[in-house]
Amino acid sequence: MSFDVSNLSLAAAEVFVALMILAIMLTAAFVRGIARGLAYWLSQLTLIVAVFITSFTIMETGSDFDFAFNNMFVRDKLGDILKLMVYLSMMVALLYGRGYLADRKLDRHEYYLLALLTTLGMMVMITANHLLVLYIGLEMMSLALYALVAFDRDTTRSTEAGMKYFVLGALASGLVLYGMSMIYGATNGALELSAIHEAVTSPEGNKTVLLLGLVFLVAGISFKLGVAPFHMWVPDVYQGSPTAVTLILSSASKLAAFALAMRLLAEALPGLIGHWKTMLLFVIAVSLVLGNLAALIQHNIKRMLAYSGISHMGFMLMGFLSSAEASVGTVGYSNAMFYAIAYALMTLAAFGMIVLLSREGFEAENIEDFKGLNSRNPWFALLMLFVMFSMAGIPFFVGFFAKLSVLTVLLKAGYLWLAVLAVVMSLIGAFYYLRIVKFMYFDEPTDNAPLKASGELQIMLSINGVAIALLGPMSGTLLEWCKSAMKTVGG
Amino acid sequence: MTDIPFLSLAIWIPIFGGVLVLATGPDSNARMARMAALLTAILGFAVTIPLYLYFDRNTAEMQFGGGEEPLLWIEHFKVYYRLGIDGISLWFVLLNSFMTIIVVIAGWESTQKRVAQYMAAFLIMSGLMNGIFSALDGVLFYVFFEASLIPLYLIIGVWGGPNRVYAAFKFFLFTLAGSLLLLLAIIYLFNLTGSFDILVWHKAGVPANAQTLIFFAFLVAFGVKVPMWPIHTWLPDAHVEAPTGGSVVLAAIALKLGAYGFIRFALPIVPAACEDYRWLVVGLSLVAVVYIGFVALAQTDMKKLVAYSSVSHMGFVTLGFFLFNQLGIEGALIQMISHGFVSGAMFLCIGVLYDRVHSRQIGDYGGVVNTMPKFAAFFMLFAMANAGLPATSGFVGEFTVILGAMQVHFLIAFLAATTLILGAAYTLWMYKRVVFGEVANEKVAGLTDINRREFFFLSLLALCVLAMGLYPFPFTEVMHASVNHLVEQVNGKMLTLPSH
Numbered sequence: 001m002s003f004d005v006s007n008l009s010l011a012a013a014e015v016f017v018a019l020m021i022l023a024i025m026l027t028a029a030f031v032r033g034i035a036r037g038l039a040y041w042l043s044q045l046t047l048i049v050a051v052f053i054t055s056f057t058i059m060e061t062g063s064d065f066d067f068a069f070n071n072m073f074v075r076d077k078l079g080d081i082l083k084l085m086v087y088l089s090m091m092v093a094l095l096y097g098r099g100y101l102a103d104r105k106l107d108r109h110e111y112y113l114l115a116l117l118t119t120l121g122m123m124v125m126i127t128a129n130h131l132l133v134l135y136i137g138l139e140m141m142s143l144a145l146y147a148l149v150a151f152d153r154d155t156t157r158s159t160e161a162g163m164k165y166f167v168l169g170a171l172a173s174g175l176v177l178y179g180m181s182m183i184y185g186a187t188n189g190a191l192e193l194s195a196i197h198e199a200v201t202s203p204e205g206n207k208t209v210l211l212l213g214l215v216f217l218v219a220g221i222s223f224k225l226g227v228a229p230f231h232m233w234v235p236d237v238y239q240g241s242p243t244a245v246t247l248i249l250s251s252a253s254k255l256a257a258f259a260l261a262m263r264l265l266a267e268a269l270p271g272l273i274g275h276w277k278t279m280l281l282f283v284i285a286v287s288l289v290l291g292n293l294a295a296l297i298q299h300n301i302k303r304m305l306a307y308s309g310i311s312h313m314g315f316m317l318m319g320f321l322s323s324a325e326a327s328v329g330t331v332g333y334s335n336a337m338f339y340a341i342a343y344a345l346m347t348l349a350a351f352g353m354i355v356l357l358s359r360e361g362f363e364a365e366n367i368e369d370f371k372g373l374n375s376r377n378p379w380f381a382l383l384m385l386f387v388m389f390s391m392a393g394i395p396f397f398v399g400f401f402a403k404l405s406v407l408t409v410l411l412k413a414g415y416l417w418l419a420v421l422a423v424v425m426s427l428i429g430a431f432y433y434l435r436i437v438k439f440m441y442f443d444e445p446t447d448n449a450p451l452k453a454s455g456e457l458q459i460m461l462s463i464n465g466v467a468i469a470l471l472g473p474m475s476g477t478l479l480e481w482c483k484s485a486m487k488t489v490g491g
Numbered sequence: 492m493t494d495i496p497f498l499s500l501a502i503w504i505p506i507f508g509g510v511l512v513l514a515t516g517p518d519s520n521a522r523m524a525r526m527a528a529l530l531t532a533i534l535g536f537a538v539t540i541p542l543y544l545y546f547d548r549n550t551a552e553m554q555f556g557g558g559e560e561p562l563l564w565i566e567h568f569k570v571y572y573r574l575g576i577d578g579i580s581l582w583f584v585l586l587n588s589f590m591t592i593i594v595v596i597a598g599w600e601s602t603q604k605r606v607a608q609y610m611a612a613f614l615i616m617s618g619l620m621n622g623i624f625s626a627l628d629g630v631l632f633y634v635f636f637e638a639s640l641i642p643l644y645l646i647i648g649v650w651g652g653p654n655r656v657y658a659a660f661k662f663f664l665f666t667l668a669g670s671l672l673l674l675l676a677i678i679y680l681f682n683l684t685g686s687f688d689i690l691v692w693h694k695a696g697v698p699a700n701a702q703t704l705i706f707f708a709f710l711v712a713f714g715v716k717v718p719m720w721p722i723h724t725w726l727p728d729a730h731v732e733a734p735t736g737g738s739v740v741l742a743a744i745a746l747k748l749g750a751y752g753f754i755r756f757a758l759p760i761v762p763a764a765c766e767d768y769r770w771l772v773v774g775l776s777l778v779a780v781v782y783i784g785f786v787a788l789a790q791t792d793m794k795k796l797v798a799y800s801s802v803s804h805m806g807f808v809t810l811g812f813f814l815f816n817q818l819g820i821e822g823a824l825i826q827m828i829s830h831g832f833v834s835g836a837m838f839l840c841i842g843v844l845y846d847r848v849h850s851r852q853i854g855d856y857g858g859v860v861n862t863m864p865k866f867a868a869f870f871m872l873f874a875m876a877n878a879g880l881p882a883t884s885g886f887v888g889e890f891t892v893i894l895g896a897m898q899v900h901f902l903i904a905f906l907a908a909t910t911l912i913l914g915a916a917y918t919l920w921m922y923k924r925v926v927f928g929e930v931a932n933e934k935v936a937g938l939t940d941i942n943r944r945e946f947f948f949l950s951l952l953a954l955c956v957l958a959m960g961l962y963p964f965p966f967t968e969v970m971h972a973s974v975n976h977l978v979e980q981v982n983g984k985m986l987t988l989p990s991h
Contacts, residue, residue, distance in 0.1 A: 374649075378516070378608070389641060394667075395634035401565070404630070404674070408568065411678045419678075423671035430667055434644070434660060442648040442656055479567035 007068035010075045013053040013083065014127070017120045020046040021113060028109035039109035040098055043116055047091045054083050064488050067129060071192050074129035078485040082126050082259050082337075089251040089344050090119050092460060096352040097244025099454045103360040106152055106242060114151075115248065118144035122256035125263075131180045131191045134263060138176065138224070141256060142169050145249065149241040161240025168233045172223035179216030183268075186210040193268040200271035214272050217264055218279045224257035225313045226306075228286040235294075238306035239365070243358065246302060247351045250309055251344040258340045261320065266333055266489050277324040280317055285418065287314030288425040295432050302365050304432060305350055308391060311429060312343050315406055318422065322409035330489050332413070334482040335405035341478065342402040345471065349387045349464040356380060356453045356461060370436055372445025380451070380458075381440045383465030390468045392433040393426050398472040405479065498555050498574045500538040501584060501621045505531060505591065509614030512607055521606040525599060528610035532595045535617065536588040546581055548969055551976030553577050553627060553690065564631070570687055573628040578973030579754060579824065580624045582966065583747055586831045587624065589955075590743045591617040594736040596948045597839055601735060601846050602650065609650060613736060616642040620744050624751065629677040629687040636748065637670050643737065643745065651732040658725075658732035665715050665725040673712035673752075676705045680760070693759040693980065706764035709757040710772070716749025717809060719772075720779040723802045730798035731851070735842030738794065742801050743835035747827050750808045754820070754977070758812065762981045765813065772813045777906045779806025784913030788920070793844075793851045796921055797837045800877060803910060804830050810907060811892040814899050815981055820974050821967060822891025828966060829876070829884035829959055836873040836952040840866070843945055844925075848934050853924050857931025862938040867926050869941075869949045874922040876956045878915040884959035885914075 008015060024042050031038060058080045065076035094115060101107040121141030128134035146169060150162025184191060186209040187199035200210065223230040238246050265276055291311030298304035316339040323332030357364030357373075364370075374381040390397030403426070410419050471478065508531025515524040547554060553575030561573040576584060594613050602609045619642070622635035640663055648659035681687050684695045697705060715722050726746075730738050758765055765772075780803050787799035804826065811823025843866060844859070845851055860867040876883035879890075889910065896904035930936045941949065959966055 374605075374608075385641075394641060395638045400634070400637075404568065404678075407674065408678050408681065411675065412682050416675075419675055423675060427664065427668050427671055430664060431660070434663060437644075438648060438656055438659070441645055442659070473564075476565045476567060479565065483567065 007073075010057070010066055010068040011073055011127070012057070013050045014120065014123050016053060017046055017050055017116060017123065021116050021120065024109065024113055024116070028113075039112040040094065040107070043094060043112040044091060046116060047087045047094075047119070051084060051087050054080055054087070071194075072130040072133045073127055074193075075127060076485075076488045078262060078337075078488065079127045079259070081481055081485045082255055083123055085341050085344065086119060086122050086126070086252045086255050089255065089348055090115065090248065092348050092352070092464065093244070093247035093251060095460050096247055096348070096355050096457060097242075099457055100242065100244045100355045100358060103358075104152065104242065106244075111148070111151060111244075114144045114148050118148065118248065119252070122252060122259075125256050126259040128263060129193050131184065131193075131196075131268075134260070135173075135177060135180060138260065139173060141253065142173060145169075145245075145253065148245045148248065149237055151245060152242045157240040158242060161237045164240075165233055165237045168223070172220050172230070175216045175223070176220030179213040179220060182209050182213030182216065186213060193263060196268040197270065200269055210272070211275055214269060214275055215279070217269075218276055218283075221257065221261045221264065222283050224260060225254065225317070226257075226310055227283050227313045227317065228290045228310055229283075231287070231290070231310045234310055235298075235303045235306040238309075239300055239302045243302070243351055243355050243363070243365075247348060247355075250305070250347040250351060254309075254313065254347075255340055255344055258316070258337065261317075262333065262337075262489070265320075266323070273324045277321060280321045280324075281418070284314045284317050284321060285421060287311055287317075288422055292425045292429045296428065298432070299367055300365050301354060301367050301370070301436070302351075304367065305347065308429065308432070309343075309347065311425065312339075312347075312391070315403065315422065315426075316340050316343065318410050318415075318418065319406040322406075322413040322415070325413035328409050328413045330486040331483065332409040333489060334479070334486040335409050337482040337485060338405050338475070338479055339402040341482070342398045342471070342475075345464065346387055346390050346399060346468060349383065349461065349468060350391070352457070352461045352464060353380065353384050353387065356451060356457060359449065359452055367436060367439055369447065370439045371443045371447070373440040375445050376448065377451055380461070383461065384440060385437055386465050386468050388433040388436050390472070392430045394430075396469065396472045398468050398475060401472050401475045495541070496555075496574075497538055497542050498576065498584075498621070498625045501535060501542070501588060502574075502618050502625070504538060505535040505588075505614040505618035505621070508532075508535065509611040509618065512614060513611040515607045518604070518606055521603075524607035524610050525595075528595045528614060529592070531614055532588075532592040532617070535614075536592055539585050539588045539621075542576065542581060543585060543969070546578075546969055548578075549972060551577060551972045555625075556627070561628075564628075568630060568687070569681075569685070570630045571628050572631060573688065574625045574631075575627045576625050578970040579977070580751070581969055582824070582828050583624045583744075583751060584621050586747075586828055587617060587620045587744045590739065590831065590835055593835065593839070593948050593951065594739050596944060597739065597842065598734070598736045599944060601842065605649065609646070609736075612642040612646050613740065616646075616740065617744075620748070623748055627689050629681065629689055629692070631687075632689070633670070633674060633677055636673070636752075637667070639745070639748075640666055640670075643741065646737040646740075647729055647733045650734040650737065653732075654728070655732040658728040661725045662729040665722065669712035669715035669722075672708040676708035676712070679705065689755065692756075695760070697761055699763060702761040702764035703767070706757060706761045706768060709752065709761070710768075713749040713752035713757065714775075716752065717746060717805045718749065718802060719809060720775045720783065720802070720806070723779070723783070726802060727795050727798040730801075730838075731792060731794045735838060735845065738838040738842075739835045742797075742838055743831040746801060746805055747831065750805065750812070750823070750827055753809065753812050754824075758815075758981050759977065765981070766815075769813050769815075772809055773903060776806040776810035776813070777903065779803055780810065780907055780910050781913070784910060784917065787917040788913070790917075791853050793841045793853055793921060793925070794838070795851075796853075796917060797834060797841065797877075800837075800914065800917060801830070801834050803914070804834070807889060807892055807907065807910065810903070811888075811895060814892075814895045814903075815978065816895050816898055817974055817978050818891055818898065819895030820978065821970055822888050822893075822895055824888075824970055824974070825884075825891060825959075825963060825966060826888025829888050829956070832952055832955045832959070833873055833876045833883075833885055836869075836949065836956065837877055839949065839952070840870045840873060843941060843949075847938055853921055855932070856925040856935060858928045858935055859926045859938065861930050862935060863940045865946065866941045866949075869953060870922065870926060872953055872956065874918045876960070878918045879911050880915075882957070882960045884956045884963075886960060887963045 125137030319336030
């Protein structure tokens with residue numbers, strides 16, 4: 001076990017982010033007066049440099065994948081692209097959240113530290129090639145998120161949400177760890193993903209324990225993705241946490257959860273496809289029905305988006321599921337990845353819009369708060385219209401192409417009934433998205449306060465909204481990226 | 492001339508024009524928004540004229556596709572930006588671009604609230620509609636088809652009547668339900684043939700059991716749009732609540748999308764299933780013609796009456812298609828174009844009255860001819876055309892379809908022909924109650940006759956209605972080759988169905 005410097009260069013982004021976390025912590029301790037703004041800008045800088053490092057790694061290394069640290073760490077296209085998307089969504093989330101936190105006197109440097117820590121956790125999780133590393137990443141991400149959810153510690157709602165998330169999240173982590181231990185036992189001590197892959201496909205080994213372990217893993221993944229029946233925390237936590245944190249929860253953490261599913265199910269356990277397929281089928285069907293029906297009756301837009309997120313993740317898993325059929329191949333995974341990225345883009349804009357409408361002492365979290373937005377500010381009403389129609393899966397927006405990508409592979413895999421269920425549920429889903437458009441366009445405003453948001457928030461939100469409109473017709477490149485990311489995933 | 496991408500221009504000029512109009516912003520710039528909208532609409536129509544002039548009448552091939560190789564749009568889905576029109580779709584592109592001008596002029600004064608958004612919605616929708624009629628790629632078609640719901644939803648909901656929210660939601664959800672099934676059918680066809688090219692699908696020979704499923708997906712998707720009898724209920728609501736311009740576009744163009752879908756998708760792609768369930772479509776069409784005719788008779792709201800008469804007339808169209816003969820299909824196509832002019836004109840006439848009295852109830856009117864003689868004359872012409880009087884456009888289509896029906900079965904022709912009586916009854920009875928008689932109340936007494944703007948757009952439509960009634964040749968000559976090809980394709984494939 002010799003130390004090799006080339007190992008470090010592969011993990012340069014992770015090392016850099018970790019160092020920056022320490023640097024920010026020290027700076028904040030010594031430079032009191034300017035700590036707030038400084039912490040924000042240093043975090044953004046960290047993420048920007050991380051983008052460069054990862055892009056550099058993509059361009060520099062010709063190989064499809066490299067292993068480091070005794071095969072515990074893997075650098076591949078899947079990881080690189082997902083990490084890039086995580087950086088970007090974290091950057092957007094921090095930018096959206098800044099003014100919101102300042103209004104509520106929450107813009108302490110701890111917020112940015114925790115945000116970077118959770119990012120680091122996601123990065124570790126995404127690049128893990130070893131069950132223990134995967135678990136460390138998962139825990140690092142989750143622990144930082146628990147603290148973030150409870151960040152508004154003086155309000156009962158935020159602390160309650162933090163408590164709920166922590167208790168249930170700890171249980172889910174326990175499930176994952178328990179599942180991992182069973183896999184470890186059933187495969188004669190394999191922890192490396194490729195080793196598990198081999199051990200599972202060989203006829204030896206205890207299948208019962210293996211399957212039991214799989215059940216726990218699927219439950220843990222479902223919890224992190226927030227799909228039914230492991231969804232109970234989603235609406236409460238989305239509603240209770242400060243919107244700046246909900247932004248992170250609903251975008252970057254979903255991308256990381258997707259990576260978790262990819263690493264565990266697609267890379268380590270493709271030998272059990274026949275088993276996890278059935279479990280996912282159940283999870284998907286329940287999520288679609290429950291997510292959409294429950295979203296119908298919500299008056300709180302954060303809860304509504306939480307339920308809609310449950311159904312979106314169900315939709316995303318349909319692409320994942322399709323890859324279980326040999327006729328589809330890995331294109332199902334790549335279409336699911338496209339869906340997850342498209343969803344992150346949409347949900348960032350949706351919660352960003354809530355931040356935009358909120359102000360000091362006022363949370364724009366009821367659907368009625370969107371009343372007459374078209375009269376108050378036509379441009380942002382139009383952007384919110386883009387977001388809503390995109391989420392409903394209406395063309396030309398990116399949501400439609402995401403839906404199309406998933407439905408194509410689903411039908412190719414032969415799940416006609418699931419496709420019919422999915423379109424019936426998206427019809428129901430269209431209702432609550434249309435209702436927001438109705439409030440914005442058909443009703444007169446009850447609240448005429450001018451929108452007081454910082455210029456950077458307005459510009460970023462505009463870019464985000466326009467991207468939702470344009471990335472649909474121009475989704476070709478992103479789809480090719482996702483496809484190339486799956487090259488190394490053995491079917 | 493054919494290397495200028497006229498079709499792309501016809502699609503994108505209105506859309507980009509609409510975005511520009513949107514950019515004029517608040518109502519203080521309303522005048523600029525109106526002028527820009529009118530210019531865009533005229534320009535959009537102008538680029539469609541060469542389509543007619545340079546149209547090759549001797550071929551059933553798709554034309555104006557622009558070059559040999561279509562543009563690859565999204566490689567991952569094998570989706571192409573593939574356009575083209577034949578004799579079937581040519582007139583709809585023209586009709587749509589023409590009606591956009593009328594709608595912009597009609598909304599000139601009657602819309603005072605959010606003018607830029609109003610005009611932009613119509614322009615963008617017009618571009619999307621042209622896209623629907625000229626798309627030859629399944630996904631491209633679907634993208635235009637479903638995207639066109641958004642502007643119409645907003646038009647009904649923002650500028651509509653008191654019950655507009657209900658109507659807008661009903662409209663959107665009904666049509667979305669249909670189009671989602673269409674999406675599944677399109678994806679299924681893609682998995683079957685490995686291509687989204689509609690013309691490839693035409694030649695594909697879908698297995699028999701799949702044909703039935705796809706046929707029903709098409710039936711619901713396009714039947715909602717037509718709308719066919721049991722799923723037509725969104726239309727009267729949408730019509731009643733929509734602003735005048737919205738009703739015009741809805742009746743003149745949006746309803747044609749369903750019928751167009753039948754002829755572009757259902758008949759050529761799943762001919763055997765069409766044959767199998769012909770009784771169903773013919774039956775539903777006859778119910779629409781006869782039963783809805785009676786329903787129209789009972790209406791007290793003018794817009795609702797014309798809406799039901801639209802359902803009845805569109806029943807004629809679906810009937811004509813499913814006769815599977817040249818007369819039936821051509822007659823139905825003529826009926827579609829004629830209905831575009833006539834129903835559009837009817838809604839405009841009602842809009843003229845509504846702008847002045849703010850009521851659509853027949854009971855609130857009477858003796859309008861005394862105060863609005865010029866208007867009464869126009870209204871008379873359009874009412875006659877709606878009733879299918881010879882020498883107007885309404886007659887040509889209906890008569891041809893009845894002739895076609897006679898070739899199939901006497902009883903079908905007989906039932907279809909009742910429309911000539913029913914149509915005359917409900918239209919002329921309404922006309923009598925609104926226009927003739929003593930001046931009913933003070934509001935009618937205080938009416939002013941149509942102004943120059945209204946005179947202009949009504950006379951444009953009157954010209955079209957008369958021209959089409961007196962000399963339909965320019966309308967039909969471009970269709971022959973394409974319809975012939977379609978009939979051969981449909982009947983030919985029924986005999987040589989792949990056995991599965």
